[in-house]
Amino acid sequence: MKKLFPWIFIVIIALCVATLPLFGKAYIPTHDGEYHIIRIVEFARMVAQGEFVPRWAPTLNSGYGIPIFEFHYPFPNYIGSFLRIFTHDAVYAFQSGLAVGYIIAGIFAFLWLATIVGPLFAFMGAVVGAFVPYWFVDIYVRGTIGEVWAIAWLFLCFYAIERKKIILFSVSMALLVISHNILGMLFVPICLLYGLWKQKTILPFFLGLGLSAWFWIPALFEKQYVVGLNTVNFKEHFVAFYELFIPSWGTAFSSTGFSGNKISFQIGIIPIIVIMGSLLYVIRNRRKGNDIRAIFSFVIAFLSIIFMLPISTIAWKIVSPLQLMQYPWRLLSFFIPIVSYLTAYWMSKIKKPVIGILLVCLAIVFTLPYTRKVIYAPRNEAYYLSRSNFTDGTSSMGNSFSTIWTSWKEQKPAATIMIQNGRVVHQGLWKYMDKRFQIAMDADGFITLPTLYFPGWTVTIDGKRAPILYQSEGIISVSAPKGEHNIIIRYLETPVRLVADIISVFCLVGIIGWGILAIYERSYRHLPHHKRP
Numbered sequence: 001m002k003k004l005f006p007w008i009f010i011v012i013i014a015l016c017v018a019t020l021p022l023f024g025k026a027y028i029p030t031h032d033g034e035y036h037i038i039r040i041v042e043f044a045r046m047v048a049q050g051e052f053v054p055r056w057a058p059t060l061n062s063g064y065g066i067p068i069f070e071f072h073y074p075f076p077n078y079i080g081s082f083l084r085i086f087t088h089d090a091v092y093a094f095q096s097g098l099a100v101g102y103i104i105a106g107i108f109a110f111l112w113l114a115t116i117v118g119p120l121f122a123f124m125g126a127v128v129g130a131f132v133p134y135w136f137v138d139i140y141v142r143g144t145i146g147e148v149w150a151i152a153w154l155f156l157c158f159y160a161i162e163r164k165k166i167i168l169f170s171v172s173m174a175l176l177v178i179s180h181n182i183l184g185m186l187f188v189p190i191c192l193l194y195g196l197w198k199q200k201t202i203l204p205f206f207l208g209l210g211l212s213a214w215f216w217i218p219a220l221f222e223k224q225y226v227v228g229l230n231t232v233n234f235k236e237h238f239v240a241f242y243e244l245f246i247p248s249w250g251t252a253f254s255s256t257g258f259s260g261n262k263i264s265f266q267i268g269i270i271p272i273i274v275i276m277g278s279l280l281y282v283i284r285n286r287r288k289g290n291d292i293r294a295i296f297s298f299v300i301a302f303l304s305i306i307f308m309l310p311i312s313t314i315a316w317k318i319v320s321p322l323q324l325m326q327y328p329w330r331l332l333s334f335f336i337p338i339v340s341y342l343t344a345y346w347m348s349k350i351k352k353p354v355i356g357i358l359l360v361c362l363a364i365v366f367t368l369p370y371t372r373k374v375i376y377a378p379r380n381e382a383y384y385l386s387r388s389n390f391t392d393g394t395s396s397m398g399n400s401f402s403t404i405w406t407s408w409k410e411q412k413p414a415a416t417i418m419i420q421n422g423r424v425v426h427q428g429l430w431k432y433m434d435k436r437f438q439i440a441m442d443a444d445g446f447i448t449l450p451t452l453y454f455p456g457w458t459v460t461i462d463g464k465r466a467p468i469l470y471q472s473e474g475i476i477s478v479s480a481p482k483g484e485h486n487i488i489i490r491y492l493e494t495p496v497r498l499v500a501d502i503i504s505v506f507c508l509v510g511i512i513g514w515g516i517l518a519i520y521e522r523s524y525r526h527l528p529h530h531k532r533p
Contacts, residue, residue, distance in 0.1 A: 007119040008107055014127050014364065015106045018136070018371050019099035027091050027379035030143025031253065035395045037384055040080035040090040042395070043069065047081055049431050053214060053501075055456075056491055058432035061402065062392040062409040064475065065432075067454045068401060071219045071229060075179040076145040090381040098139050101148040106130045108155035109340050115162040116293075117348040124347050124356040129340025131363040133247075133268040134332040136370040141251050141263055146180035150187065151336055153179055157191045158337070166204040167515050169195060170507075173208030178215050182325055183333060190300075197292070210507035217500035225455060228400030232326040238310040239265045239329050245272065249370055254327060264370075265308075265329050270363040271339040275301060278346035285349075294345050297338045304331040403452050406474025413450030421445030422480065433491040441482050449476040449489055456497070460488045 021028060038060070046054035046069070054077075055070040069077070076097060083100070084093035106126050113122035138144045153176035160168035173191055177184040192205050209216075223229055237254045243265040250261035267275075275298075282294055306312055308328045316322045325331075347356035384390045392412065394401040399408040417424065422441035429436040439447065446469075451457070453470035459478045460466060462485050466478040476489070493501060 004111070004114055004119055007114070007123050008110060011106050011110050011123060011126050011130075012103060014360075015103045015130055017364070018131070018368065019102055019139075021371060021373065021375070022095040022099040022139070024375075025092075025378050026375040028095065028140060028143075028373050028375050029251075030139075030141060032145075033094060033143035034384065034390060036076065036080065036094050036143065036145055037090045037381070038390050038393075038395045039068070039072070039077055040084060040093055041381065041385065043074075043077035044081040044084055044090075046432065049433070051433060055218070055497075056433060056454075057395070058451075059391065061394050061452065062412045064409045064413065064450055064452045066394050066401060066452060067222075067226065067403070068395060071181075071223065071226065073146045073178060073180045073184075074215060075149055075175060079149070080145070091379060091384070094143075094145065098143070098145050098148055101145065101152050102130070102135065102139060105148065105152035105155055108152055108159055109337070112155050112159040112162060113340065113344040115159065117344045120353060121344045121348040121356065124353075124360055125340045125342075125344025127360045128270060128274065128343040128363045129336055131268075131367040132271050132336050132339050133249075133264060133266050133367055133370060134335060136367065137264055137332075140371060140373050144180075147183050147333065150176055150180035150183035151333065154183075154187045154191070154337060155340075157187075158194065161191070161194050161198045164199055166199065166201075167511055167518070169199070169204040170207035170211060170511055173205065174211035177209070177212040181216075181219070182330065184216075185321075185324060186331075186333065193296075207507050207511055210503050211511065213500045213503040213507070214497075215500075217503070218494075218497045221496045222455065222494070225404055227402055227404055228394075228396055228398075230324065230326060231397055231400050234316055234323050234326060234328060235313065237327045237329060238313070239308045241309060244305060244308070247366075251373075254329065265332065267332070267335055268339075268363075269366055270359055271335060274339050274343045274346065274359065278342040281346055281349060291345060293341060297342055300334050301338050304334045307331055403454055403474055405453060405470055409452075416450070418448040418450070419445065419480075420448075421482075422447075425484070435487075435489045437487055438484060439480065439487055440484050441480050443482050445480060447478050447480050447487065451476050455494045456491050458490055458492055461485050 027033070039057070042057045042060060043054055045059070046056070054074070055067055056065055057068045058065045060066055060068065079097050079100070080090065080093045083096050084090055087093045087096060109129055110122050110126035113125045116122075117125070138147050153172050156172040157169060157176060160166075160172055173188065176187060176191070188209075192202070195205050196202060244267050247266050247269060248262070248264045250263055252261040252263060254263050278294060279298055282298070307315065307322075308331050312328070316328070343356070343359060347353070347359075393399045394408055402408050419439055419441075421443040422439050422445055424437050425440045426438040428438075435449070447459075452474055453468055453476050457468060457476055458465060459468055459476065461478070461480060469477045469479070
């Protein structure tokens with residue numbers, strides 16, 4: 001590993017050139033960036049109150065709250081909340097989170113490729129792959145921090161598989177799943193096939209899924225209680241064939257037809273040269289036998305192109321899980337690892353470093369201008385927190401995200417709690433997810449908490465579970481009899497969430513135990529025979 005340090009340092013320098021604007025004091029406008037800024041603030045609030053696995057956003061939706069964190073990938077919020085400790089601002093935490101994810105992805109790509117072709121060609125593959133144009137669509141146009149980190153963990157998965165590091169494979173795959181729902185869905189099958197080929201076992205694969213079960217199982221089984229998870233019509237986002245091959249750049253949203261400022265769907269000039277050059281090499285040398293990774297890369301590239309074009313509409317309709325991808329052009333994500341590998345593979349075969357260095361330089365020259373974006377005047381966290389259109393929304397497209405019992409609440413509630421025919425006589429613990437107080441009821445009436453109802457909310461009156469009446473307005477309301485009562489309102493794990501939590505804990509214990517045994521076994525092997533028990 002020490003021999004790789006100089007190369008890693010060079011890779012980091014190359015990647016820092018591309019991410020330099022993200023470390024500035026000005027906010028770079030992106031499609032999803034402002035949603036992520038608000039989510040990071042809200043997520044950090046929950047963590048600060050001891051909710052280390054947040055599922056609820058308490059102050060969004062005009063203060064009525066929403067269960068957005070149960071369904072939207074949590075890892076970017078963890079990394080954003082952590083970076084916010086140092087930046088003291090969610091805007092800078094978000095943008096530096098993008099940059100750090102991109103740089104780490106390049107390092108992991110290099111480590112993966114170095115195990116296959118050595119450091120020189122791994123350097124070429126990592127840098128050329130890091131300058132695939134779609135990277136900068138994700139970072140500087142879309143602001144999809146989750147996709148950036150998902151690609152980073154994909155490279156770490158590949159490295160762990162090549163090095164036969166089973167525990168690292170399991171952990172990195174779990175991180176991949178919680179970094180981005182959709183890319184997790186796309187990349188996990190690739191990891192499974194790769195792992196089966198190299199490690200001949202599916203145990204680390206299932207350990208990784210189990211380790212992330214606390215997130216994906218509730219998201220899968222409780223999505224029936226929410227609306228607005230997928231408001232995208234995939235038919236409107238196919239790519240015209242020429243858009244894949246003609247260089248273009250724009251910041252507008254994806255749409256059908258031609259637009260001068262339309263988001264770019266180009267594969268990239270250098271990536272196309274790499275794919276065509278390596279394919280030509282494989283065809284010419286087919287009798288010598290070729291690396292199965294290269295063949296698989298060509299197959300994935302071909303299928304990705306086909307499924308981004310309108311000719312695949314029928315397949316999208318028949319295979320309904322494809323529609324969860326939302327945007328067919330999201331398959332451009334595959335070209336990042338494909339181009340990284342094929343560059344390293346091709347250069348290692350022709351053994352002409354000068355050509356590889358030329359590809360690296362051209363990839364940077366052709367793509368670097370995409371990182372120099374028009375920026376707004378400086379905007380910080382305070383700017384967003386002072387505007388109700390950000391703080392009172394649902395942090396989703398068109399404020400479409402809510403529960404099935406009510407739509408987005410456009411007006412803030414008049415009070416933090418409303419009691420018919422009664423009053424609060426003592427307020428105890430009062431946290432976002434745990435409120436305890438005493439009431440005095442002059443007559444039978446209702447207690448209404450201006451919080452959206454969702455499975456997991458419970459109300460107890462004098463220690464007994466009270467039925468929640470949520471059908472009319474979709475908020476928490478319970479009836480209370482005359483007299484004084486102790487009230488506890490909490491957000492607890494449902495049976496589905498509890499099962500998922502248990503699965504994750506068991507897998508975590510299994511991974512830790514496996515790691516301890518592996519360390520013991522290595523130590524035992526290095527002991528002289530006369531000292532072995």
